[in-house]
Amino acid sequence: AQKITQTQPGMFVQEKEAVTLDCTYDTSDPSYGLFWYKQPSSGEMIFLIYQGSYDQQNATEGRYSLNFQKARKSANLVISASQLGDSAMYFCAGLTGTASKLTFGTGTRLQVTL
Amino acid sequence: DTAVSQTPKYLVTQMGNDKSIKCEQNLGHDTMYWYKQDSKKFLKIMFSYNNKELIINETVPNRFSPKSPDKAHLNLHINSLELGDSAVYFCASSHDLTGAADTQYFGPGTRLTVL
Numbered sequence: 001a002q003k004i005t006q007t008q009p010g011m012f013v014q015e016k017e018a019v020t021l022d023c024t025y026d027t028s029d030p031s032y033g034l035f036w037y038k039q040p041s042s043g044e045m046i047f048l049i050y051q052g053s054y055d056q057q058n059a060t061e062g063r064y065s066l067n068f069q070k071a072r073k074s075a076n077l078v079i080s081a082s083q084l085g086d087s088a089m090y091f092c093a094g095l096t097g098t099a100s101k102l103t104f105g106t107g108t109r110l111q112v113t114l
Numbered sequence: 115d116t117a118v119s120q121t122p123k124y125l126v127t128q129m130g131n132d133k134s135i136k137c138e139q140n141l142g143h144d145t146m147y148w149y150k151q152d153s154k155k156f157l158k159i160m161f162s163y164n165n166k167e168l169i170i171n172e173t174v175p176n177r178f179s180p181k182s183p184d185k186a187h188l189n190l191h192i193n194s195l196e197l198g199d200s201a202v203y204f205c206a207s208s209h210d211l212t213g214a215a216d217t218q219y220f221g222p223g224t225r226l227t228v229l
Binding site (some may be wrong): 005011029031032033035038039043044045047050052064089091093096097100101102104106108 | 141145147149154156157158159162164168169170172202206208214215216217218219220222223225226
């Protein structure tokens, strides 16, 4: 079984600033993947970025990067140069090699301000 | 060029009714899923199907019955709807059943309201 914890229910960031959304995970499976999804107010779930447990480098996708610290079991999402359109719920999710179901954290609501 | 589509987007119905939600994916994926998002935004898997075969059934009441006529479609039928079934239901699909790198892509969601 896998557990995903997001301890920040809400975050504020000013436009053009960087922000880090925290995620910690707990699994005994050596093979796992960590995902971040964005859910804007319109409701859809948008895949942002993936990090595999065996990846040597932190994942990056445009303005999104994943700060993966295996020893700390953390996979924090960093959004650089925040935009108003980044205001949304952000979910961290985990997948292990032995089970195909995504386990989600409780989400962080990010609000980008002018 | 919608990848994962769901119909309807909104569903309002009375307690006790039976309703269905349809899901289709055009990504050529082998695996499809149903997730439920409750009023606190918590997402939890309900079912997964791989190539029309049920793989995961997560302690969901048997009033919920998924049906997969082919690997591109996974429908969700709900009998005798209850107030507690009100939620957003997401369909998702992924390429492969096993493997921790298997990214799941979500449909737009169906908001079900039971009155």
